[in-house]
Amino acid sequence: MSEPVQLIIRQARIVDGSGAPAYDGELAVAGDRIAAVGPRGSVPAVPGATELDAGGRVLAPGFIDIHTHYDPQLCWDRLATPTPEHGVTSIVMGNCSIGMAPVRPGHRRKLVSLFGSVEDMESALLERTVPFAWESVAEYLAWQGRELGPNVGVLVGHAVLRLYVMGDAAQQRAATDDEIARMAALLEEALRAGALGLSFSFAHLDEAGHELPCHHADRRERLALLQAIARAGRGVVEVAPQLLNPDEGLRQLDEFGALSLETGVMVSLSPLLQSRGRREAWRELLARFEHWQARGAKLFAQTQVRPLDFTIRLSQGSAILAKMPGWRALLDLPVAERVRRFSDEAVRQALQLEIDTAPGMAGLAGTFVVKRAMGPANRALEGRRVREIAEERGRSFTDTLLDIALADGLETEFNQAVAHTDAAIVGDLLDHPAVHIGSADAGAHITQFSGAGDSGLLFERYVRERGRLTLERAVQRLTSDLAGAWGLRQRGALRPGWFADLVLFDAATIGRGEEVWADDLPGGSGRYVRGARGIEAVWVNGQLLVEGGRYTDARPGRIV
Structure with a gap:
């Protein structure tokens, strides 16, 4: 380790993210990496290093939120508040086919309208705050990668990619062979620049009530894009299927199961929810995920912790x-x-x-x-x-x-x-190997709910109150299970040489605060937010970002 050790955390209850039993131990940080981790007494003192007594609190890998929509908010809030307060050190945005790049100058207003419609945000707010100081995904990643609080993974929205290549025809017809080739080339270029993957949506409408571009793409287009990801050797796919029509949603699930099997690309469908109207529908859908996984497809469902309210x-x-x-x-x-x-x-x-x-x-x-x-x-x-x-x-x-x-x-x-109100069923989904914890939508629908806080609710409701998951399993579900599947390399576990994304919390009190209204957006508008309980400290890439619920001046996050 070339960097000197600058921090040693002692007297911690180590939960390393692997699912292994917790143990009393300590951990050292050098630069942005974990220098050592082990049982009590295994890490020697280092002159000049800060020593922190954890007081028996849990030290775990930083949590990961794979389904956010902080794309516009990061333009005015580099911290993606309030998500890091909940122990989250890495977020993924660009979900549901909508993002902020690539974009032609003439399409900026359309992109704002699409984002405002799909993610239920005021277009005037986005017009005031999103500078569009970029055109390509590479330029966008360079702009967004400055002075970040958390780590950020960026998916390229299929609707945005299609609009860039096809213009208005993106919502009118299938793509030609040439247009498909151009989309695939742009996607490969974006992945080489650091994008995390691609997202689709069949569940949303634009500002005029029209179907998104995804509805006009055929299977050969979707196959070509997943093949581009496979060629790049990097990237995942997120899909929001059509849930209001269960038969159509099931067809889309099967198509992406086959595409994943054909290309080897990991595909995550969001959300899988327990529904009031069709109480057993989740079982049928889950069985299809199990079917495709048994055949070798890297197909996962996403579910959220809280009710969809x-x-x-x-x-x-x-x-x-x-x-x-x-x-x-x-x-x-x-x-x-x-x-x-x-x-x-x-x-x-x-x-x-x-x-x-x-x-x-x-x-x-x-x-x-x-x-x-x-x-x-x-x-x-x-x-x-x-x-x-x-x-x-x-x-x-x-x-x-x-x-x-x-x-x-x-x-x-x-x-x-609306859904996900039966805690017994939700607990089963949260622990299922074919399911990832996500779908919370932090950064979107901000006048109707706060999508931040699912991490705390997982421990509060399903570890402490219901005993459905062990502490170790809950940490694993929020860390290594996600990092491994989503390609967040050397994150999600406490291992020497891996990035020092860490959260220190009190297992007896960790939870989510009440949802409250905050008039804290540019221009004076407001949103619903939630604070956290029981989170003592959060480190991103070895630097302290949150301490006692307050943000430091550090901005250590990176594009991942």
């Missing part, structure tokens, strides 16, 4: 309601105009018709609950389902939802728990 204020919007074009158009209006249109009887009838006829929406509407009223008119409704209130009043769901919201100036908070 939203806090909805109609002053901000709704990812679920916005999947219907009429609702989307109204939720894009200024609030004052929204109020006026939501009061119109004909508009309400049209909105209710959309809910009645759109696949799956009538069932999803039944999950709306009044979470918090802003004034006395709705206070007695807190905790009640909107559909039950509608039945009592003899009104439609839409009339009732809008009546309640308008009484609070559209600021009423509604909760919508």
Whole structure:
């Protein structure tokens, strides 16, 4: 080790990420690497090195979040807050077919609109904060790689790649042989520059309610892109399948299982959730993942720890309601105009018709609950389902939802728990070898939930409260299982010579804080965030990034 040892952590409970039993031990850091790790007394003192007494707390590899959308936020927040506070040292962004490069100057507004629509973010915020000081992926990685807090892996969005090569035709037709070749060459170039892989989405719509470019690609295009990854010797694929149509989602799963088998590329499909409407659907899907893995495919599901729930204020919007074009158009209006249109009887009838006829929406509407009223008119409704209130009043769901919201100036908070609410089933998925922990969407849908905090919830709910996973297994699921499959080399385990991404936490108290609103975005807008409990310190590449919930001045993160 060429660098001198600068830090020794003693009196730690070492959980090394491999799944092996914890032990009392110590660890030394030299430069950005782990110099030594072993049982108590195995690491000698080094003159000039800082010594830290861990006090019996757990020392583990830094956690990994494979499914974030911090692409625009990193343009104004190099820390990707609040994710590092939760012990996360490496994030992956560019998921769900949407990213920020490559981009032609004439496509910048379209890219902002796509990201705003797919990830449910205000386009005006993105226009204010994303500088587009790049065109190619290499230029983008160089720009984003400066002064990072956590490590960042960047997927190239298929929608973005297709738009760059095909322009408007990306959402109109299949690609020609020449266009496919150009996409494959650009992808290989991006991978050589340091991109982590490619992402697809069949589950989202653009700002006009049209299907994303992925829907217009055929299998030969998808095969050519996975072959490009295989040739590069680096890269993974993330896919958001069509879940509102289970048969179509299953077909896409099978196609990517076959593509993975044919090319040897790791493919991760997100999300696999326990659903309220089709309670056993997850079993059928999981069986297909097992089928493809048994055949040799590197095919994994992604699942999240928390329930898929939203806090909805109609002053901000709704990812679920916005999947219907009429609702989307109204939720894009200024609030004052929204109020006026939501009061119109004909508009309400049209909105209710959309809910009645759109696949799956009538069932999803039944999950709306009044979470918090802003004034006395709705206070007695807190905790009640909107559909039950509608039945009592003899009104439609839409009339009732809008009546309640308008009484609070559209600021009423509604909760919508869409899926993943059965903790027993979720626990089984979190521990399954065909499943990776991801799908949390940190950095996206920021006016409806905070995607940060799943790491703490895993220990709080599934280790301490339910005993479904051991401490060692939970750490393994957040570290080496992900690093190995996703190609984050020399990360995810406490081994000499590997990168010193570390988290020190109290196993008895680690958890996630309450979701709170923070008006901390550029231009004065806000988002939901969560703090962490029980995280004592976080190191990235050997440098202290978070201590006692506060960020240091270090910016040690890298593109990985």
